[in-house]
Amino acid sequence: MLELMINREVVKIASLDADTMLLNYLREHKQLTGSKEGCASGDCGACTVVMVEPDPNGELSYKQINACITPVHSLHGKQVITVEHLKQAQALHPVQQAVVDKNGTQCGFCTPGIVMSLYALSKQKQTVSHPSDYLAGNLCRCTGYGPLIEVANTIASQSIDDPLEQDASAVKTWMASVDDAACQHYARPKTRLELAQAKSQMPSAKLIAGGTDLSLEVTQQGRSLPELIDISHVDDLLTITETTSGWRIGAAVPMDRVHAFAREHFPSADEVIERLGSLTIRHRATLGGSLGHASPIGDIAPLLMSLNGRIEVDDGVTKTLFAPEDYITGYRETLLRDHQWISAIHLPRLAPNQHHAIYKISKRYEDDIATVTLGINMTIDSDQRVKNCIISAGGVAAKSVRLHELEKVFVGRPLSLPIVHAAQDKVPEVIQPLSDVRGSARYRVKLVQNLLKRFYLQTQHIDVRLVHHA
Ligand code: FES
Ligand code: FES
Secondary structure, eight states, X not given: OEEEEETTEEEEESOOOTTOBHHHIIIIISOOOSSOOSSSSSSSOTTEEEEEEXXXXXXXXXXXXXXXXXXXXXXXXXXXXXXXXXXXXXXXXXXXXXXXXXXXOXXXXXXXXXXXXXXXXXXXXXXXXXXXXGGTTOOOSSSOHHHHHHHHHHHHTXXXXXXXXXXXXXXXXXXXHOOOOOBTTEEOOOSHHHHHHHHHHSTTOEEESSOTTTTHHHHTTOOOOOOEEEOXXXXXXXXXXXXXXXXXXXXXXXXXXXXXXXXXXXXXGHHHHHTTSOHHHHTTOBHHHHHHTTOTTXXXXXXXXXXTOEEEEEOSSOEEEEOHHHHEEETXXXXXXXXXXXXXXXXXXOOTTEEEEEEEEXXXXXXXXXXXXXXXXXXXXXXXXXXXXXEEEESXXXXXXXXXXXXXXXXXXXXXXXXXHXXXXXXXXXXXXXXXXXXXXXXXXXXXXXXXXXXXXXXXXXXXXXXXXX
């Protein structure tokens, strides 16, 4: 039995297709039509709702999610708050009132989603340093973002008196009462063993964590996913642990947690993880999902290559580590066999003399596919010579790649402008990218050449970052 809470109503569902998305369910089964469909792909935010679940301290955590690409089954035991629930007894919720007060709406199509993102912002217990991040997944075609960012800043600087807080204790009690009874065609294993069993019982089922990529097969390509195995409860996939050489990050850890981890331990990766998708997407997306579909322009594979990371693959009995360049064998092809899953990634610590950078060039800052992603990691000896060099790239071939011939230009030589120029001259020999809507082949070659120089300038402590935050 699938059981979730929608606003104040506990909903028990005996039978529902595994791939039914929350937005369709809200609009068609519950007549909650405040959440809109704009893109049905997680890009516009018109469908944004707030997912409520227990945090590790037993308190409620509030995260905005895209209802259009979230399977209803993945919300078992959780509360969903929609825009209809904010207004209580004819009075606008303080967040709604703040949008009105700043003239933050015109045609209103985006407004329910924007209000829900702002509501999630208002529920954060810690100080939010960039409140506008909460709006990064919401597109508005007419109001302009100035007033909305003002509202976000106001909300983040105040304590909002939330009338829905009166329900919190009843919500917690209900969450504690929900059992784990399985649903047909949608498995929710909790251990490696249960996951292995689910895979053998449902051999054609796809694995799903946040669904931010897989769900697009349903909403964009019209396919059905009749059986799913939800890996977002498997304990082995949910932890970040320190190892003797670095860290192990579970494959189903949501990307917002990975981002917080990277800020602390791999600050050079902070920006590219932030730009993997909006905060709304990062609440659901995972490393395992990004690596599982092996997109040629994924940001994570070039990042992992550049950090000399490893992909841990499990079959319930044996775990095997692969270098990402070996694991990805071709266009959306990997070494992963049907009985296996990605369980974690391993990242070694960076040494003080390792210089690492990863650059993502895309048309839109958040929530966009890269034209080119370039990762560079150089170990520089005390005599200023490059001892080791990794250069990885996405968007320049049918898969994410190591650019070994470029690496050889640097190894054993001092990192200097003439060597950078020699590497730049070699780039057209090393990559032969395609031209597509995101950029011509010539543009991509130029990007790689320019990013090599940008890396060099950064090692010389010349700040070439762009400032994006409002
Ligand atoms: Fe556009 Fe969901 S409808 S993000
Ligand atoms: Fe019209 Fe935002 S108010 S799309």
